[in-house]
Every structure is written in C-alpha cells, then in structure tokens.
Amino acid sequence: MxxxxxxxxxxAATPTPQRSWPQTTADFLRSPEGHAAILGFVGAVMITxxxxxxxxxxxxDPLLEAMHLSWLRFGHxxxxxxxxxxxxxxxxxxAWVRLGRxxxxxxxxxxxxxxxxxxxxxxxxxxxxxxSRDAYSYLAQGALLRDGFDPYAVGxxxxxxxxxxxxxxxxxxxxAPYGPLFxxxxxxxxxxxxxxxxxxxxxxxxxxxxxxxxxxxxxxHLARHLGGNPAIALWLAVLNPLVLVHLIGGVHNxxxxxGLMIAGIALVLERHHLAGIALVAxxxxxxxxxxxxxxxxxxxxxxxxxxxxxxxxxTPASPLASFAKTAGAGFAVFVAVFAAxxxxxxxxxxxxxALSGSNKIINWLSLPTILAHIVTVGTSxxxxxxxxxxxxxxxxxxxxxxxxxxxxxxxxxxxxxxEAILGILIVLVAIVILSPAALPWYYSWPIAIAAGFALxxxxxxxxxxxxxxxxLVFQPDGSIGLYTFAHVVLATFAAVVxxxxxxxxxxxxxxxxxxxxxxRTSGLTDAAASSRVE
Numbered sequence: 001m002x003x004x005x006x007x008x009x010x011x012a013a014t015p016t017p018q019r020s021w022p023q024t025t026a027d028f029l030r031s032p033e034g035h036a037a038i039l040g041f042v043g044a045v046m047i048t049x050x051x052x053x054x055x056x057x058x059x060x061d062p063l064l065e066a067m068h069l070s071w072l073r074f075g076h077x078x079x080x081x082x083x084x085x086x087x088x089x090x091x092x093x094x095a096w097v098r099l100g101r102x103x104x105x106x107x108x109x110x111x112x113x114x115x116x117x118x119x120x121x122x123x124x125x126x127x128x129x130x131x132s133r134d135a136y137s138y139l140a141q142g143a144l145l146r147d148g149f150d151p152y153a154v155g156x157x158x159x160x161x162x163x164x165x166x167x168x169x170x171x172x173x174x175x176a177p178y179g180p181l182f183x184x185x186x187x188x189x190x191x192x193x194x195x196x197x198x199x200x201x202x203x204x205x206x207x208x209x210x211x212x213x214x215x216x217x218x219x220x221h222l223a224r225h226l227g228g229n230p231a232i233a234l235w236l237a238v239l240n241p242l243v244l245v246h247l248i249g250g251v252h253n254x255x256x257x258x259g260l261m262i263a264g265i266a267l268v269l270e271r272h273h274l275a276g277i278a279l280v281a282x283x284x285x286x287x288x289x290x291x292x293x294x295x296x297x298x299x300x301x302x303x304x305x306x307x308x309x310x311x312x313x314x315t316p317a318s319p320l321a322s323f324a325k326t327a328g329a330g331f332a333v334f335v336a337v338f339a340a341x342x343x344x345x346x347x348x349x350x351x352x353x354a355l356s357g358s359n360k361i362i363n364w365l366s367l368p369t370i371l372a373h374i375v376t377v378g379t380s381x382x383x384x385x386x387x388x389x390x391x392x393x394x395x396x397x398x399x400x401x402x403x404x405x406x407x408x409x410x411x412x413x414x415x416x417x418x419e420a421i422l423g424i425l426i427v428l429v430a431i432v433i434l435s436p437a438a439l440p441w442y443y444s445w446p447i448a449i450a451a452g453f454a455l456x457x458x459x460x461x462x463x464x465x466x467x468x469x470x471x472l473v474f475q476p477d478g479s480i481g482l483y484t485f486a487h488v489v490l491a492t493f494a495a496v497v498x499x500x501x502x503x504x505x506x507x508x509x510x511x512x513x514x515x516x517x518x519x520r521t522s523g524l525t526d527a528a529a530s531s532r533v534e
Contacts, residue, residue, distance in 0.1 A: 040095030046088030053081025142186025211259030222452035361437030465499030
C-alpha cells in the first residue's frame, strides 16, 4: 500500500470531531440566518423600550416618573416612542420573513429555530402590555375572586382600586368570560402581588410561558403526523410576530389555551387519548374556544380503536358502540377536570353566559360587523339604519351559520386523522370570522393548527401577509387602527411586501443592481489574460 493510500485510509477511519454547542451557535449567528435572528432580537428590544411611552401603559406610572422617563408618554416623547415601537415591529417581521425564506430553502434546522424562540421572547417579558389592555382586566378579575366576589356575576367596577383604574372602560362592568382555571391563576397572582400592577403583569407573563413551551413541543409533533415540515410549522406558528408580540407582549391567555390544545391534540394523535383529552379540558378551563377540538378527538380515538382491533385480528366494534365508549370516556375526563377546577375556584358555569360580553367589540375583523357596515352604508341614501340595529340581525344570522358549519364539519371530517385535524381548523376559522367580535390575536388559534399541514409556498405567502396585516392594524396602546385610512393602506402595503419577500429577496428592488457590463468585461479580460499565460 502506498503512503498516500495509507494516509487516506487513516483519514477515513478517523472520526469527525463533534462541534460543541457554543461552536455551532457561533456558526449560526455568523450566518445570514443568524443575522436575521439578531435582527428579530433587536426588534423585540425596541418594542419593549418604545412601549414604555407608546404601549398600553398605566394611567399613572410612578415608576417611569422615578426613572425620569415619564416624558416618553407625552408630546414628542410619545411620538418618538411610537416610532421606536413600529420600527421594532417591522424589524421583527423582516427577520421572521428572512428566517422563513431560509427555512423553506433548508438552511435552518428545527433546533436552531427552537433556539431563536427564547431569544425573541426574553425582551418582551419586560415590556408593558402591548397592543392591548387585557392584562389589567385579568388582574382585576383575579382580584374579584381574591376579595370574595364572583367574577361571573359582577364586573371589576364593584372592587375599586389601582387595578380597576387601568381596566379599559368597556370592560369595567363586564363579567369574566374565562374558565375557572384561569380565574384561579389570576387570583393566585393578585394574592401574591396585591395591587402591584407591574409585578402582577410580569407574573401573568410567567404563567403564560408553559403555553409557549407546549407549542414549541406540540407544533412539530403535529406536523410529523400530518405530513408537514416541523421546522416550517414552528416558524409559522411560534416565531410569528403576531403570536409573540400579541401573546407574550400583549399578555393574552390565548398562549396557555393554544399551547394546551396543541399538546392535547398531539398526544391523542400519538394514542395517549385520555391524557390528550385531559389537556384540552384544561385548555377549556382557560378559555372555552379550545372545546372546538374535543368532538374531533373522539373521531381520532375511534379510528385508533378500529386499527388496533384489526391489528390484533379482532372484529372492530360497531361505530355506535365505539362512539359510545370513546365519547363516554372522553366526556367523563372532561367533566372531572372541569368540575375539579370549578370546585377549587368556588365558581359555577356563569362564564358561559359572560361569553356574550364580546358583543361590545365592534370592528372590521368579524364578518357580522362587515355585513352590518355594508348594509348601513349601502342603504344610507334612502334609509337611516343604525349600525346597532343591523348588527342585531347580522350577528344571529352568522351565529346560525357557525352552528351549521360546526355540525357539518364534525360529520364530514371523520374518516382519517388528517381529516379530523382539518375539521378542527375549519371550525376555528369559522369561530374567528363568524363570531360577534374578532381581534388580531384570535388568529393564533387556527394558525397553530394550519402550521402542521404540508403548505405550499403560495399558501405560506398568504399566511405571512395575513399575519403581517393583523400585526399592524392595531395601535401599540391597544386602540384600533382599522378606521384610519392611511393606517390600513400602510399595513396592507407592508403585508404584500412581506408576503412577496418570502419568495423574493428584494421585491421592491431597493438594492443597487450588479454591474453586469463590468463583470462581463472583467470576465473577458481575465479570459484573455489566461490565454496569454497559456
């Protein structure tokens, strides 16, 4: 054997040294994808800092005054704060789209995306509530239960104090529309922090983080079962600025609800049926919307029972007997979990009637409101119809349509696991669109389910545009920007650019064109020089 052959044999036999985690992380941060991750982090920091002046701040903030930063809330300071927030939002969206483009190209792994999640989340943990004042309502409702009131019977207005002072006026007299478990969490937080708004808000965010962790775990599992790409699913459903900025920055209990729901669905798909249904029951005890998944989980369990019987050489039970067994067991688990949460909280089912409190929200994100606006504007030349009068008609019509869609989807999508999950997605989309009111963060429900499917690039572009538009149509202080024409036009323009950017690096052609003629001339010169050398 020659010397060179021996060296080749030794080199082949020598194991490739494993790179350490710090080395691989450093390599990632030096890559274009790592630069996008850093840009998203910078954007989150800007949102947090700008939020001190432009966010959903307390009506009186002695902390800012003590830090000599109260000027950020007024005049030029507020304008500067608003600009900083919007630049941060645009930076996060830009970074998210760049990561998405790299993920579609296979340049980013699931592990790397999981590493980006806490990097983008950490700055938002320190922000004031962003794009919503719901956190103050959560604390006020928890204080009601803490102080001996029934949040399902009375609104925060009966319990004056600092917490009430920061609740949006529209919710001061509204009873709590959330499940007993979330009221217990809010009660525990206000029990620990008292009426300290800052400490209460920070602790609320901490209680939401398990929901984020469950999404990070559950969304890729869902994708593996549905034939989707786990990395793309995580990028779309978790790193989405609509999710992080609204659910973490905005402190919304959707994060807990969606995380528990996704994890429960993933467990059922992996044949841990009772555990999965129990998790979804806990999600319903946070917010009722998660209950949309339960009927479809019964179909999945029935499919698994039939497959198990066939594999064991047994005759599968009749559909009716199988349904009675699986639905009965699932219902028993649900009742046990929900009854335990209600008993510990010391409340009943009053939250179900409180769900109608969303009727107070009127914006263009729900179909009943859109229809009512069309009718009032379209008939204004010969009739003087008031919006409230028309809403009283369009909302019941859409409610009937919603019930019909839910029933039809539940019966239609029952033959395979994929069909059942598709049924959940359809029902969640119908709830968002046909309910009396919709808010941007409600779209995090169906997006988390949709991310598990194998989506075409065109579909992903549509979802990127939709997420971007929804992220931009509300103001940082929680007010609605839908009724400002310029705001909607700018949001729409940004959404289109973001969508196209998922496939095109420079859709606006802002980069300087490469000197093609110079390159051609340079190439010819090099070729001539090469021929002379030869």
